[in-house]
Amino acid sequence: MTKNNFTEMLDSSTKTPPSITRWVRNWSLEQSEEVSKLITHTFEVEKGIFPYDCKFKITHRCNADCKMCLHPIKLRTDETLHTQELSDYEIRKIIPELAETGCRSIHFSGGEPLLRKKLEVFIKDAAKNGIRSKLTTNGTLLSEKRANNLAKAKLRSVNISLDGPTSEVHDSMRGVKGFFNKAISGIQAISEARETYGRPHVRINSVVSHENAKTLDQLLELAKELKIDSLHILPVDFSHIDPSLALTDEDYEIVKEVLSNYKHETRLLGDVERLIDLLAAPETREFIKKGEYAFGYYRESPCFAPFVHLFMMPEGKVYTCCIVDRTEANILGNVRKNSIQEIWANDNFKELRKKAVKNTLYSVCHSCDHFLEINQIISEKTGFRTFEWD
Ligand SMILES: C[S@@+](CC[C@H](N)C(=O)[O-])C[C@H]1O[C@@H](n2cnc3c(N)ncnc32)[C@H](O)[C@@H]1O
Ligand code: SF4
Numbered sequence: 001m002t003k004n005n006f007t008e009m010l011d012s013s014t015k016t017p018p019s020i021t022r023w024v025r026n027w028s029l030e031q032s033e034e035v036s037k038l039i040t041h042t043f044e045v046e047k048g049i050f051p052y053d054c055k056f057k058i059t060h061r062c063n064a065d066c067k068m069c070l071h072p073i074k075l076r077t078d079e080t081l082h083t084q085e086l087s088d089y090e091i092r093k094i095i096p097e098l099a100e101t102g103c104r105s106i107h108f109s110g111g112e113p114l115l116r117k118k119l120e121v122f123i124k125d126a127a128k129n130g131i132r133s134k135l136t137t138n139g140t141l142l143s144e145k146r147a148n149n150l151a152k153a154k155l156r157s158v159n160i161s162l163d164g165p166t167s168e169v170h171d172s173m174r175g176v177k178g179f180f181n182k183a184i185s186g187i188q189a190i191s192e193a194r195e196t197y198g199r200p201h202v203r204i205n206s207v208v209s210h211e212n213a214k215t216l217d218q219l220l221e222l223a224k225e226l227k228i229d230s231l232h233i234l235p236v237d238f239s240h241i242d243p244s245l246a247l248t249d250e251d252y253e254i255v256k257e258v259l260s261n262y263k264h265e266t267r268l269l270g271d272v273e274r275l276i277d278l279l280a281a282p283e284t285r286e287f288i289k290k291g292e293y294a295f296g297y298y299r300e301s302p303c304f305a306p307f308v309h310l311f312m313m314p315e316g317k318v319y320t321c322c323i324v325d326r327t328e329a330n331i332l333g334n335v336r337k338n339s340i341q342e343i344w345a346n347d348n349f350k351e352l353r354k355k356a357v358k359n360t361l362y363s364v365c366h367s368c369d370h371f372l373e374i375n376q377i378i379s380e381k382t383g384f385r386t387f388e389w390d
């Protein structure tokens with residue numbers, strides 16, 4: 001892609017850049033054709049588009065001990081590793097580099113990202129560099145002061161994890177007494193800040209598992225009372241955790257019935273009908289039981305993550321996404337050794353893009369549901385729907 005098209009695509013964004021989903025949805029016919037050519041040329045020039053979207057785990061540390069957590073306890077508790085985390089200075093240096101490379105959206109996560117005292121400064125730096133910020137947090141460190149500072153720093157959206165409607169359910173999932181009350185205070189604090197600053201969008205993330213499926217209806221009532229903007233139901237990913245947390249057939253029936261009673265709550269829950277259809281169909285259930293929440297999509301269709309996204313770990317290692325196994329072999333670069341631009345253009349990334357368009361990325365892709373909507377839109381826009389075109 002030429003410098004002109006690159007700039008043109010970025011300039012087509014509004015002042016606050018859109019989320020990656022909206023960005024790809026907004027591609028004009030010309031832009032889609034441009035991207036389409038670029039993907040085809042991958043075989044020759046191996047260029048990506050640019051990392052419009054970046055997920056950044058800024059710490060391994062966490063103040064919780066959740067039963068279902070996919071961020072390994074070894075990483076959360078390894079103090080030697082914690083001393084190797086990128087410093088505030090290093091993170092502040094990376095943000096303009098990301099912007100320069102075309103990044104317009106950063107998702108800050110962890111561990112517990114609010115354990116980094118300078119998070120608000122990172123978000124402010126991002127905004128100054130034309131990057132929108134999203135945060136996922138357990139909400140327990142979200143004091144009134146921090147909530148205000150985050151909103152002032154131009155945080156665009158926040159996901160706060162809430163896995164149950166009571167202390168009994170939520171604290172049991174999160175492994176710490178008192179976390180429910182703290183998370184609720186956090187939600188209230190950020191919602192008040194939203195009233196003052198008109199941002200961020202406040203969303204509850206709720207991991208639904210065998211342990212809490214029966215309390216989903218109460219959770220939805222609580223969410224309505226809290227006047228949050230949206231609620232995202234995450235069926236538990238049990239691939240690396242205690243399988244007894246997996247949803248049973250009976251749990252699915254409960255979740256389905258609850259959602260049927262909330263069909264009108266599309267503002268809160270999005271496309272409820274679609275969610276119900278997916279949970280109800282016997283063929284999709286079979287996929288879900290194997291942990292394949294994308295129902296086999298990536299067995300037949302490409303994932304364009306290596307063209308538009310990168311994922312960074314607290315010690316600076318770069319991978320294509322947060323799902324791939326974090327083995328040495330899968331590391332694409334390290335921001336301590338190379339600039340973002342160098343990493344994005346290096347042989348590891350090039351190789352990965354070739355694999356992406358040939359559907360030989362990672363075996364874990366088969367059970368992944370990340371970027372599903374984004375990939376479906378890119379496929380739609382560029383015409384690369386299945387691997388038959390290869
Ligand atoms: C790893 S956490 C990091 C951010 C923060 N510590 C938190 O809990 O919100 C990111 C998100 O993943 C969710 N999550 C954790 N374990 C999960 C699992 N087994 N399946 C699906 N989502 C999970 C969390 O609830 C949270 O919303
Ligand atoms: S709060 Fe988040 S990172 Fe910490 S243990 Fe729970 S899910 Fe994992």
Ligand code: SF4
Pocket residue numbers: 298303304305306320321322323324361362364365366368369370371
């Ligand atoms: S399909 Fe999932 S695991 Fe595979 S590259 Fe894409 S986002 Fe990552």
